[in-house]
Amino acid sequence: MESGSRSMHRLTATIIWPILFLFLIHAAHCFYLPGVAPEDFQKGDPLKVKVNKLTSIKTQLPYSYYSLPFCPPEKIVDSAENLGEVLRGDRIENSPYVFKMREPHMCTVLCRITLDAKTAKLFKEKIDDEYRVNMILDNLPLVVPIRRLDQDSSTVYQLGYHVGLKGQYSGSKEEKYFIHNHLAFTVKYHRDPQTDSARIVGFEVKPYSIKHEYEGKWNEKSRLTTCDPHNKRTVVNSNTPQEVEAKKEIIFTYDVEYQESDVKWASRWDAYLLMNDDQIHWFSIVNSLMIVLFLSGMVAMIMLRTLYRDISRYNELETQEEAQEETGWKLLHGDVFRPPSNSDLLCVYVGTGVQFLGMVLVTMIFAVFGFLSPSNRGGLMTAMLLLWVFMGIFAGYASARLYKMFKGAEWKKLAFRTACMFPGIVFAIFFVLNAIIWGQKSSGAVPFGTMFALVLMWFGISVPLVFVGGYVGFKKPAIEDPVKTNKIPRQIPEQAWYMNPTFSILIGGILPFGAVFIELFFILTSIWLNQFYYIFGFLFLVFIILLITCAEITIVLCYFQLCSEDYLWWWRSYLTSGSSALYLFLYTTFYFFTKLEITKLVSGLLYFGYMLIASYAFFVLTGTIGFYACFWFTRLIYSSVKID
Template identity: 35%
Template sequence: MAGIRSRLCFLALSLLSTVHAFYLPGAAPHDYHEGEPVELFVNALTPMIAGHDDAKLKSLINYDYYNPAFHFCQPEGGPKKQPESLGSILFGDRIFNSPYDIQMLQDNGTCRLLCIENVPPHDAKFINDRIREDYAINWLVDGLPAAEMKVDQRTKEVFFDMGFNLGDDEGEFAETPALHNHYEIVLRYHRPRPDVYRIVGVLVWPTSRGGPQVAQPEGEVDCISPVPPLILSETQNNTVRYTYRVMWNESDTAWATRWDNYLHIFDPRIHWFSLINAVIVVVFLCVMVSMILVRTVSRDISRYNAIDLSEDVQEDWGWKLVHGEVFRTPQNPMVLSVLVGNGAQLCAMVAVTLVFALLGFLSPSNRGSLATVMMVCWTFFGGIGGYVSARLYASMGGTNKRRNSFFTATIMPTVVFAIVFLLDLFLIAAGSSGAVPFGVLPFGAAFVELYFVLSSLFASRAYYAFGFLALTAAIVALTTATVTILFTYFILCREDYRWHWRAFLTGGGSAFWLLAYGIVYWASRLSLDSFSSTILYFGYLILLALFDFLITGTIGFLATYWAVRRLYSAIRVD
């Protein structure tokens, strides 16, 4: 036996020597060599929350980087759109190439002229308005977003805040915003082995440099001497000179951990406190429901089953009294089965998406991967929704199965399409890059950890705490199921058999709290001046509440359906 074990150990070690590491799709590093071109891509301009504590989001409209009103420098031959995922397009990304000329480890400290643009008065007003709304410029280098280095005032930790301001409207520029037209670009690189370099950080310090235009030799620019800021006049033409300087800094950060500086939690205690609070609540509910179902229901079942059958008259009471009515067909069984079927489809979509996220497939470097996976899962899980809807409809005595299948497959997508289509019209009217091309519309959104999810959706912040999200989703599902079962038991004890719709509405009641929280978030964290932004926010909020209503309503109904069948199958009915 010892000889066999030694041979097995030797075989295992030999197999381990043949194992090779692999990267998840779309997450492999790019190895650069000195002098190799490094492409800088530009993305849509997005509104951001300013750095101070009382700052609010002022808009929800995204704008193309090459929107003619901005007058940004264009690459030779015109901008070329880069390939993007479906989810990236739906969430407003519009990625193009740029005229910035960057080579690995080159141009360290050399200031270069990018272009000189003429900005007329009406476009100057457009730019100034976007500066006052705290719009941010978004660049991408090797899959990493350009960021500004900032310090968290609570924890004093240094982090990278994605995007950088279009201009400055604070302090001395409060009345007349200053446009940032010079960019100090610092690229951090890591050297895993000799003559091989990997980009692990992209930092940009924008500044405003105005004053008279001094003639300089071709390609040489003075970007060090102090000059007044660039103030765009809204009454006359403006000349804007865009300049940049590239610097390279070696870093100890490995490529695999380069996102750590970007994914910053402003108050990590919020996650833990909310999670612990939710765990306490769900444990309390589970204990309470268990006490009711195990002690009270077991006692009732034993008492019912112990009735002497020899007696001529037997009197039922409590929930047993409605045993002949509890499975009677409820009102509008078609509508109920369609809602439950669509809710089951959404539940499967959320569950599988969370599994992919926990396994690391939804890396922030794969832009739009979350939305893409959710829509693909929604499409493939149509069979689950159809099966649950048809099975429930048949169990409630429904006979028109074709109509049930048709409504299950069409009503929910039609409602979502109608809402998003109307919102898309507002985006098109506002000239937003977030306007979706007709035919391709979003169908899903996350619904838990509301503050962080809403910040991710509306404030252009990356969301990555999928472990917390999965735990919170599990807690929400368990809480919904236990609360709905408990309330249904109380209904049956009152000798009321009409539990079907009440179970669904009780489970879906959390959607109204989500809607209320969204209103609080709008009042406390947003300052939307335009009518279009307000309509967009509440339109997306209604969609989130609708999805939450279907998901939690389905969880509550199916849990109650299972509990009621188990309950009445345990008693003797004569």
């Protein structure tokens, strides 16, 4: 045993801690993004405009900006991206747009291209699928201001501008494709009157489709007759939009206007984050929280009063005849802690749930304190992956402690299953989905190098940490049961229909799902409709309410089960709250058919594949919460009664 301990310490010192140190450095780098700190610009300073992926809420397949024949710079340079950005499909590159701080210029010609049949088809496909072009300036995403007439002419913002549009023109009944080849940029800045320096607080665009005209034969010095660069604003002399057809030439132009703003740099993201209807959002969340809190208070009050009466009555029994006539949960004291069937698998799932719970809690805390705001692109996903890896030590510890209580002996085998089962299933689904994305030549496909990094994180850090946690957990003394277990199992009487395991499990998942389903709508909207999610404080409250609800509903149903003299509570306690994942998946299906406009089979497969992963993770998380609540409850009540 001592030699095993020494070898484990040597393994930790020589392999695990150096890898942990390297990944902590990587994590610190991932949380820092160039441009997050305020940058002061003087008049005439060059501004770097970067282009990002093309996105569509109809296909959910991102593509790189230069997958379409847009005007390229002399040399395309990829920006350094963190792990989360790569997994999100971000491909940030430089652009040919030339901006100089507070120096407006109008009708600047970017380039001229002539479409062939292939490029015209590419543009038409992207216009059909309503793809948007995303750009970045000083870490601010490009938005299109849209005035809403139904809400006192308030302005909302759309992320990115559409590649083009489709419609009829000049009385023609045939639908044609038109490209947005003229961009009117507006850069908003906040000026410091003392230093005359400025900070960028807004990046907007209004796209136009203009069939540019010029005199004579085209050359670099040709003057466009469709716009006048000497005016403060571009004067468009052509009412003809630019059609997308083979052998058509397209001239790309842009304007840059600068507007001084009262918005300070610290508040520049407020306009971006208020894309949703806040009043409905806040009211729905508060309403959901109040209902769940009220139900939880009722459940807790009933349970405390009923349990107190049961324990008092059991402890007051004096004669043997009274004890024999007594029914209820006390009669199960010799069987209630009997190890369940497939106890190894239960230990694996409980350990994985502890790992997931630790990851979610720490991520929520980071998000609440503003470390994972939308300005930190990819920070949320990077944090979740790194925290998942580091929480492996708690997974191994929790599963090994439970395993030893069940009289298990092969802790190494258990640790390996804990480290590989859940990640293995998720990775297999993810690998298939990534192959589908790769087949579509989308930038959302995870490159081989990133895939290798994920596998290295899994087997290089997570698996060793699970083994370390398993070793420490198994080395500790086994958890002792408050009552002794009989050698011969007690026969379970026939149960009423409402105590049927399937029925009670399905009923148990409704309330936890009810605690999160309104917030779930906004989370799905931010993921699949390309909007920002930012109210992490409310999300944290909803998560706490979810924990409380899972624990209380599982305890209540476990109490009813024990009162019916059914002692098989181990797995049922896990499945009761875990069944909320079934309702979550059904809700995502409802959301797919009612809110999304996805028509392609590939996009549908991606949606349901990723939602299956999310539901599976939700099952592991909520199931573990319910299990530990029931585990604590049974130990508490059976240690409170006198057993002869």
